[in-house]
Amino acid sequence: MVDSTKDEGFEGGCLCGNIRYQSFSKPLITVHCYCTDCRHIGGTGHAAHTVIPDNAFSLVGRVSEYIKKADSGNLINRRFCPICASAIFHTRDGLEGMIVVRTSSLDDPEIALPDRAIYVDSALSWDYINPNIPSSPKMTVKR
Ligand SMILES: [Zn+2]
Numbered sequence: 001m002v003d004s005t006k007d008e009g010f011e012g013g014c015l016c017g018n019i020r021y022q023s024f025s026k027p028l029i030t031v032h033c034y035c036t037d038c039r040h041i042g043g044t045g046h047a048a049h050t051v052i053p054d055n056a057f058s059l060v061g062r063v064s065e066y067i068k069k070a071d072s073g074n075l076i077n078r079r080f081c082p083i084c085a086s087a088i089f090h091t092r093d094g095l096e097g098m099i100v101v102r103t104s105s106l107d108d109p110e111i112a113l114p115d116r117a118i119y120v121d122s123a124l125s126w127d128y129i130n131p132n133i134p135s136s137p138k139m140t141v142k143r
C-alpha cells in the first residue's frame with residue numbers, strides 16, 4: 001500500500017475495532033512503566049507507553065475515560081474502549097501537548113522499541129526489565 005503518511009507514522013486500535021487511530025508522527029519515546037497502577041490495568045507486570053505529539057494524533061470512535069491521581073500528584077486521564085476495554089491512550093498533567101498511546105494497541109508494536117524503564121522499584125520479581133536501556137527507580141528524571 002502506498003501512503004506517504006505511513007513513512008513516519010503508524011496506526012492502532014482496540015481489540016473489537018470500535019476504536020481506530022492514526023499517528024502522523026513516529027514514536028518520540030517508548031517507556032515501560034512498572035508502577036502498580038500500570039500493573040493493575042496492564043494485564044501483566046508493566047505497561048508500555050509510546051509518546052507522540054497530540055497534533056499528530058487522529059482518533060476514530062468514542063472512548064471511555066478514567067481519571068486518577070498518580071503518586072506524582074499528576075492527574076492521569078486514561079482512555080479505553082467502552083466495548084472491549086482495550087487501553088488506547090492517556091494524557092496527563094505535566095505532559096501537555098502529548099498523547100501517550102498504549103504500545104500494545106499499535107498495529108505493529110515492533111516499531112516502538114523501549115527507550116527506558118520507569119518505576120522499576122515496583123517491578124515484580126518475575127517481570128523482565130531490559131538491562132540495555134536506562135531505568136529509573138521512580139519517575140523519569142526531568143531533563
Ligand atoms: Zn474495542
Ligand SMILES: [Zn+2]
Nearest residue numbers: 033034035038
Ligand atoms: Zn505506570
